[in-house]
Each structure stands twice: as structure tokens, then as C-alpha cells.
Amino acid sequence: MPEHTPLLSVRDLKKTYQGASGPVEAIRNITFDVRPGELVCIVGPSGCGKTTLLKCLSGLLPPTAGSVTLDGAEVSAPPKKMAVVFQEYGRSLYPWLTVRDNVGLPLKAQGVPRRERLATVERALAEVGLGHALDTYPWQLSGGMQQRVAIARAVAYQPEVLVMDEPFAAVDAQTRADLEDLVRRLWQDLGVTVLFVTHDIDESVYLGERVLMLSSSPTVVQQDLAIDLPAHRDQLTTRAMPRFTELRTQVYEQIQRAKRGEAVPADA
Numbered sequence: 001m002p003e004h005t006p007l008l009s010v011r012d013l014k015k016t017y018q019g020a021s022g023p024v025e026a027i028r029n030i031t032f033d034v035r036p037g038e039l040v041c042i043v044g045p046s047g048c049g050k051t052t053l054l055k056c057l058s059g060l061l062p063p064t065a066g067s068v069t070l071d072g073a074e075v076s077a078p079p080k081k082m083a084v085v086f087q088e089y090g091r092s093l094y095p096w097l098t099v100r101d102n103v104g105l106p107l108k109a110q111g112v113p114r115r116e117r118l119a120t121v122e123r124a125l126a127e128v129g130l131g132h133a134l135d136t137y138p139w140q141l142s143g144g145m146q147q148r149v150a151i152a153r154a155v156a157y158q159p160e161v162l163v164m165d166e167p168f169a170a171v172d173a174q175t176r177a178d179l180e181d182l183v184r185r186l187w188q189d190l191g192v193t194v195l196f197v198t199h200d201i202d203e204s205v206y207l208g209e210r211v212l213m214l215s216s217s218p219t220v221v222q223q224d225l226a227i228d229l230p231a232h233r234d235q236l237t238t239r240a241m242p243r244f245t246e247l248r249t250q251v252y253e254q255i256q257r258a259k260r261g262e263a264v265p266a267d268a
């Protein structure tokens, strides 16, 4: 696919829920494209419709109007080419299966032959630094390690798009920094397209090549900001750069505007 052709295309997406006391307009109008191999962060105030957007993107919820297309095909059910990593790793792994079997499960469901499956699982676990934990159970691992298993499962599936829904919200700060670096490394090593949802402004700037800022609900895209930091990022030097501070200030100001319900200024 040529570089300029979008892999994922969201057009005039609207979602209105039928609530108990009448319609709830969650998403007013969202339009954006993601090119193959991009790493895009989506950030917005609490309740702005991030989960609703992800459910529409991943084919779990039909939009009220508008469309989502992946590789030119309209998404109306969970697409094979997409893997999703959720915040709640504790609930996404099966406690009675070993790490090896948890990671291999989607491949087994797809009918991948055993020998190939085991090799792919071992490679994916080595990628996330858990090559030694194949025969352990999720409950024997720390929260950060469990989230690495969930990431390995998504990677083993070899998706074209990896969607991550606030995946590090439940881990401590040090583990979170390690996992952020893991996502950057996997993105660079595997060339996968990543859509990363977070409400952490610093995280969105540190990780993203682009940050999409959402308004408060009913949601529109408040700003689409290119992150022009060097490709090689590390927790100490990148976060200490003056440009990092400028970018985080821009995102912070937009989020504050979004919370106050103000539109984006014309020169932004």
C-alpha cells in the first residue's frame, strides 16, 4: 500500500445512545485517517467518548452515522487485521491457562498448526522480555508482566493495527515507563500501526508521532498535532527536552479548552 493511502479511515462518525431518559449524543462528528505504520495517540478529557470511539473502530458497536474503513473495507464486525489490548489485563487473561497457552489462544482459534503456533508464541514472548515465563500462570506474574503477556498475545496475532485502550492506567509509574518504551520498540521493530488511547498528556506526547485531541462529549477532534520529537526517545532525555515541554503544554491547553467546552482557536 502506498505511504499516503490511509490504512484506517474514520469519516463523519456519529454515535447517539438511546439512554433511559432520552438520546445521549456521545460522538458528534469524528473524522481522521491513520496511515500504515503510524503511531497515533488519542487523548481527551474523561467521558469524552474514547471508549465509544474504540468500540466503533473495532466493530463492536455500530455507529449511528458515518463509517470506519480498514484497508478499504468497511468495519461492521471485529476485523481480523486488528488486535486490541485493554486496560484490565487481569480480566483479559485466562487464569487456568499458562502464559504460552494464553498467548497461543487466538492463533489456535484461527487454526494455525501447533508447531508454527508454538514458534510464534515463543517469539512474541521473547519480544516482550518474557521468554522465561512460558510455563507460568498469569496469577504468578506482576501486573506489569501480565500486561506484557496481553501485548505478546496481540503481537503474536500479527495484526496490521494494534489498538491499545489505556493499557497502562493500572500499573505503577516505573512499570509504566518500561511498558511505554516497549510499545515504541515493538512499533519500530514490527512496523505495526498503533492507535494508543490514554488520558495521560505526557504519555501521549512521549509515545506518539501524532496526538489526536478530542473535545468533551458530544465529541469532535479538537486538534491533530504532529509530534516532531526525535524517533529515538528515552525517558530521561526526551522528557527533559524543551520541545517536549512545549508540546505537552499545547496538549494540556487544548484539553483545558475542551473541558471548558471551547472550540479550537483558528491559528492552532
Ligand SMILES: Nc1ncnc2c1ncn2[C@@H]1O[C@H](COP(=O)(O)OP(=O)(O)OP(=O)(O)O)[C@@H](O)[C@H]1O
Pocket: 017, 018, 019, 024, 025, 026, 045, 046, 047, 048, 049, 050, 051, 052, 053, 199, 217
Ligand atoms: N450505553 C450507554 N448508554 C448511554 N450513554 C452512554 C453509554 N455509554 C456511554 N455513554 C455516554 O457517552 C459519553 C461518552 O462515554 P465513553 O465511555 O465513551 O467516554 P470515555 O471517554 O471512554 O470515558 P472515560 O475517560 O471516563 O473512560 C458519556 O457521556 C457517557 O455517559
